Amino acid sequence: MFARLLIANRGEIAVRIIRACHALGIAAIVVYSEADRRALHVRLADEAVFIGSAPAPESYLRIEAIIEAALRSGAQAIHPGYGFLAERAAFARACRDAGLVFVGPPPEAIEALGDKIAARRLALATGVPVASGYHGADQSEETLAREAMRIGYPLLIKASAGGGGRGMRIVQSADELSAALESARREARAAFGDDTIFLEKLLIRPRHIEVQFLADAHGNCVHLFERECSIQRRHQKIVEETPSPALTPQQREMIGEAAVRLARAAGYVNAGTAEFLYDETDGRFAFLEVNTRLQVEHPVTEAVTGVDLVQLQIAIAGGARLPFRQEDLRQRGHAIEVRLCAEDPVTFLPTGGRLTRFNLPDDIRCDTGVETGDDVTLYYDSLLAKLIVRADDRSAAISTLRSALDRCVIDGVTTNLPLLRAIAGHPAFSAGELTTDFLNVHQVTQHLPVPLPAPNEVLLAAALADVQLLASGRAATHDPWGALGPWRMLRADMPLHYRDDAGERYVRITEHDNEWRISIDGASYTVERLTAHLDHLVLRMADGRIERFGMTRDGSAWCIEWRGQRFRLVHAALDVERLGAAGHSHSRAGLEAPMPGAIARILVREGDRVAAHQPLVVLEAMKMEHIVAAPHDGIVLRVPYAVGALVAKGALLVELEEG
Template identity: 55%
Template structure:
């Protein structure tokens, strides 16, 4: 077992990893930017080292600086968490070169699964079902349009290097396709530095269902069942649950076997997630593999009793998996809600400010994975995820009721959060019935997705008068967003309450 691990992340996931290390008796090193100096992960680590400039490229994405800190602190391993450098093959390779263990798969595997086209070809060769589409080398618009005609409509144009919904377009007719291809290419080039796209058949009543896998360095690979992740906004998950309300024992067995086959096909090691799309007829298709710990891993921990973060560390230290597939079972039902500093009634725009008061719900089978405390500043530098609220109960209906209660008792003052919106989703009749798809929010909450048209003139005048009477020193934010999935990159030209005309 390692003696000291550096956590190359921040927020709730850094706290989660540090606590797992503490239980294993492993010393921890936290890193932090200037705006995170009072963050919880800094407070609970054995050691904490400043990164300085809070811009992601100068802090949590700064590979040379992080490797240098790891060497100075005699670190044996680095845990990347999720986001930032977690799926960066250059970082994994830099760790290897420095003689430091990267807690995750190899750089080669990360690179392979990060290329959506190469990953799908690999899965096809392994006998894993993939969505019908075009993943070939022809990238000119004319050729792609011809391939789109063969697939049929509706279809998806997707960025090969994409994620988080960036570089993705839904196309309903041949007339829309050329513009959609060119638009997706431009966004993909801007976000990922690569304008390669591919085409896929758009599925009827699509569900996003993923399978958790664990694989050691000794040839053992298992799955830990599914997670239903269909409730999404901007193609990003906000509510996850397990078991999936649509799952049958037969489908679970088939999808679990496919997930293990996918992991084995690329020589995967450590924790990973194989993501599938499931259509209205319960046909399933490989979508992608996330080569890291997932945000929603706690619901799997609740229903299986397996600590995934500890197993990540054990596998990275070359311990053999003692978990056997036929001995794993699910107990009860678990739901996770992601608590974001954002305004659902205003296009889910991020919200910043000082957290004046934070009170977490507590009770049997209620868990809060949090990276916040009262008086902490929420800045525009990073993803607006504040915490994750997870509950477990004997069955799905009781889990929904428990989550609604927990959300009602979660107090976050100082910024706008999505807590009221999450409650509305859980209270919806179709959610209660389990009739959910990736279109759920678009179908039932369209009124929440429309940006408001600004504050009343009287309110704006009042704010201007207040500011004039209460001068204050303002901090100049030197901000260069490097995270391609950050919502701050895509808010456009906006003012308080709405978009500039």
């Protein structure tokens, strides 16, 4: 066993590995970027080493910096977690060359299985069924187009390296192939440094089934049964469970043996996962890939087998034998995991901000990398926490999950909590009718609660709170409302611009003697401020009502509690021209960045005429691409940024004149 282990990761998985190390009496050393100086994994570790600036290529993907940190801190082993360098054979080899133990498979096994094309070839050689496709070395567009016609549409383009849905595109027809190839390659190159792709026949409405396996260096290999991971968004899992409600005992044994066969053929050591698509119409499985690392969803396997996979990973890396045989393992009860992410529950676009409240249930397992007060950055994966429930049967597990989700309270950052609640409460989920297009088939996002606009009283409170903040001189220059300039209490007329969950809101505020006159969407109010502090505000309305507000400042937003409800108003930059004398002007439309990111491509120039829905800019965030399209026909007036520029959420990407 090791005395000191370095964790080459961050967030939730780094915290998980820290706790496993401490349970084994191992000192846990972490690395961190500039964005993670005050992160939870840094606070919990025995030692933390700074490795670079916020972007992952300048920190968590720097192999030489991580190796140097391990050697300098006296670590004997490195655990890569998942994501970042976890499936890079070059990293595993660099660890070995430096005399460090890599807690994962040998680089030769990563090369044999981590590359999806190589894994498909090995699966064919070992008799494991695969979907029809093309995985040849010829990557020319002509060859890929010809092979696509042979395979037949619809089909999938998939990146050979990495996973997580990055570099994956669904292609419905030959007309879409060229653009999809370019986009998939670009995304794969940015995420994995390798733009090799392959083609695969798209199975219609399959289930996604994966098998956890463990192998030691002494020739022992077992599977720890399957996980059902069918409910996904953007080809990324958000709900996982075990056992699968679809498999028979015979199918479970068959797919488990196939996974073990693959692992043995590759000379695998440590933890890995073989993934399959399962077609219920004919009962057939098709091999997808092997993840040569720990999986995000590993806790559900731990919950039903009683095995600590991370501790076993470390023990196997230290030379230990597996402490059990295949016949010793059993599934006991049913477990479900959901991924709580910082993202919009409808568009799935990542979000960020400061967690002003982050309360999770304390009677279930919650694996998380954040706490109340932590900042959520857009530089890395959007995962905030995993909620894991276990019960004697699936019905009881679903009931426990619903209760746990209802008791989550999160403020300051938009999350997918409404989506998780909708899935857990859906009749099809209860019935076990799970497919990879679950969200689309059941139109889950279209039935989420519609966000209501903040009442005008809440806007009054936000406007007056901003007045107080500015007048006191406590508005720092880096804050979004620093753009308001030198305005102070004596200014006669003040326009303010907010965003809430329902859209854009515009406010005008004027001081008159001891009263404030405020105009909101054409309605006028006169209020008297009775008490004003940074944490609460008391107002007397014109009709004599006394209204009390709880106020919490959260970066560019106010989190306001009023009459038992919570509202969040983001303070946007002033747009005096748009406000105008009448309050609005619709002659120009500014296309704003839906999230912070980098400009990957600009598809138009100033003066171009564009049609409605035409792609204008490609924004890259979280190593995935997002297309910003024209909302209507028009003429491009201005493109303020160049390719490669980093932009904030709400930044004007294209100014478009309608008509």
